[in-house]
Each structure stands twice: as C-alpha cells, then as structure tokens.
Amino acid sequence: MDASARIGSTSLTPTTARQTPRNDFGQVLDRTLEVAGRVGAALAPALGGGVVSAAVSGVSAVARAAGSAGTSGTPESGGGTQGSGEQWELLEAQRLLNEEGQRFNAEYLHLQNEMQKESREFNAVSNIMKVRHDSAKAAINNIR
Numbered sequence: 001m002d003a004s005a006r007i008g009s010t011s012l013t014p015t016t017a018r019q020t021p022r023n024d025f026g027q028v029l030d031r032t033l034e035v036a037g038r039v040g041a042a043l044a045p046a047l048g049g050g051v052v053s054a055a056v057s058g059v060s061a062v063a064r065a066a067g068s069a070g071t072s073g074t075p076e077s078g079g080g081t082q083g084s085g086e087q088w089e090l091l092e093a094q095r096l097l098n099e100e101g102q103r104f105n106a107e108y109l110h111l112q113n114e115m116q117k118e119s120r121e122f123n124a125v126s127n128i129m130k131v132r133h134d135s136a137k138a139a140i141n142n143i144r
Helices: 025-047 050-071 083-143
Strands: none
C-alpha cells in the first residue's frame, strides 16, 4: 500500500470548559413567549379589536403554562401542580377563540353568498339590457 494514502496520526486536545451559556429549549421558549406577550399587549390598543387581545392573552397563557411545565420538575421550584388551573384557562381561551373564528367564517360565507347572488342579478339585468339594445338597434336598421 502507498504511504501517501495512509491516514496520519490523530491528535487529541484536552477538554475545555463550556464558553457559551447553557440555554435549555424550555427556558428560551418561555422567555420568547413572555416577550411576545408583552409586545402584543403593548400593540393591542393600537391595533384595536378583541382578536388581538385574545391572541395576546392566549400567548401569555401559553407562556405561563410553558414556564410552569418547564420548571415543575426541578428541585428549585419545589414541584407542585400550580399550572393545572392555568392549563384549563388556556383550553377555555382556545375554545373561545375557535368559536369566534367559526362565527367569523360563517359571517364571511354569508357575505360571499350575498356577493354571488348580487353578481348573478347584475349579469341577468346586463344580459336583458343587451338583448333589448340589440333588438332596438336591429329594428332601427330595418326601418332604414
């Protein structure tokens, strides 16, 4: 075998201490949801509407639930089941949002049906007027 095709010797470096901060996914998600809730709460009055407010409260509830679920098993928090009531609140908020979404969808469907009906009526009247115009024009041309 050719000596140039051989793998050279490997060198090992000693292990060093971690240089980047340790960020667990749950902690990062909790901080992100907290910031999103605060920003949404600040923007809700400017944007107006109950949907934004409901979405912000939903994000805040998710952040609280994620925070309690992420720390409930750690020794620092002492365990416990404090997040269970918040989870029911979150489910209730989600149910209310779903109901509101269904109402909006029903209203939108009703509006679409009205627009289609109006469009059909307009096309019918337009076709009738075109036929009347063509008939009158043909009659005038026959008289000449």
